[in-house]
Amino acid sequence: MIIFTIVIPCFNEAEHIGKCLSSLNNQNFPRNQFEIIVVDNGSEDASVEISQASADRTIVYPDGKVGAVRNKGASEAKGQNLVFIDADCTMDNDWLNRALKLLSLNANTAFGGGCLLPPDASWIEKCWLLEGHEGNSLPRELIGCSIVLNRDLFEEIGGFNESMSSGEDSELSRRLKIAGNSVSLSRALNVVHWGNAKTQSAFIRRQIWHAKSYESYLRNNMGDPVFLLAGLFAALSTLGGFSLFLAPRVSILALMLALILPAILTAKRFKRVSRLPCSLSEAVNSYYLDLLYLIGRSIGLSAVLLSRL
Structure with a gap:
């Protein structure tokens, strides 16, 4: 039984996609209970080749905006639950275990996390992703690099808005709330974001x-x-x-x-x-x-x- 399908949209992320996939393949979670799907949006670098070597499936989907790319991966999913992470992010080894624990509390809730600084963070990253005494600040809405929800709930809400070039994650979050579903943000689902703007x-x-x-x-x-x-x-x-x-x-x-x-x-x-x-x-x-x-x-x-x- 596949519990999680992890969907990764990708466009020219050869610099980071290898780290992302390595963090997923090294989860302290039964490897036969989750699958990794990379949906490549027409990369011109080595993203596809890197993905094919480490992901379960790599789908080349050059047409469509980011919402359509995420939806394409979800439409191919076999897992009971969907995880969305960006190609320039990494998870710690127990991320999926914590995600499953959160989902067990309420299957009708969409969960998300925030972004942690990479070890080599620039002053721009540090001053933008401010951290407090309790850790990083969590976003107000779901962000595409850290989302987990039941696949039935995702399909019921109609997935991501495919007409948007960006902001499709926040829009999904607001639509879930309007429909009466819960959206919960937790540091337990934080990811490290390696692709922040550095200049x-x-x-x-x-x-x-x-x-x-x-x-x-x-x-x-x-x-x-x-x-x-x-x-x-x-x-x-x-x-x-x-x-x-x-x-x-x-x-x-x-x-x-x-x-x-x-x-x-x-x-x-x-x-x-x-x-x-x-x-x-x-x-x-x-x-x-x-x-x-x-x-x-x-x-x-x-x-x-x-x-x-």
Whole structure:
């Protein structure tokens, strides 16, 4: 009997997919009771070859966005429960045992975890994935690199939204809750994320990419405080730029207000880990990352709005 099917979407992850698969194959869990399915989204590197050597099945599925890729793996699953992990993440050896214990408490609950820092984490990773006295901060919704739920529940809810380029994990989480199901986040299901953005430019590009999710459900984001902050930041920055020569005072005020917004996010992130910054440099670097975050999200949001004109 196969208890778990582990689905891994993959696109040009030759650098990390080997570590991911090794962590899965080394689980302290009967190997004949779980299967590993890699769904490759058209990689141009050695991802497919690496996957074929270590996974039970490697499906080449070049068409479709990430939600469709995850759903393709789930449609081929033989396991009673589905596990979703990203190709640039790894599990510790007892992850599946803890997942089974959680599922035994409530089969109608979707469980998820958060991300841990890799051993060689850069300052960007450390200041973005803040850790507190109790460990890492958990996300508010399910994230695609750490999800486990009963396959029947997944099929009943209709799987991931296949029209979304990103954010399909959060959207699934919200849909589960609306349908009356429980979503539980636990550090017991943490994974190590090796593919974090390690440079400022990569960080901004990632936020621009994540902002593509606004296109699919723009109206639903109106109640999201972070989305509203990104929209306000974009508006104030635009106003400040365009009024710089025509109304300097208005421009300065708008830009000053825009620069306050990242501080709100920074304070919110430190509150989530229940601690204050350890040093002035940590506080400044964390604020700077939230500024880059809003810049990236604003660029992405602006692109979405322009595409609708």
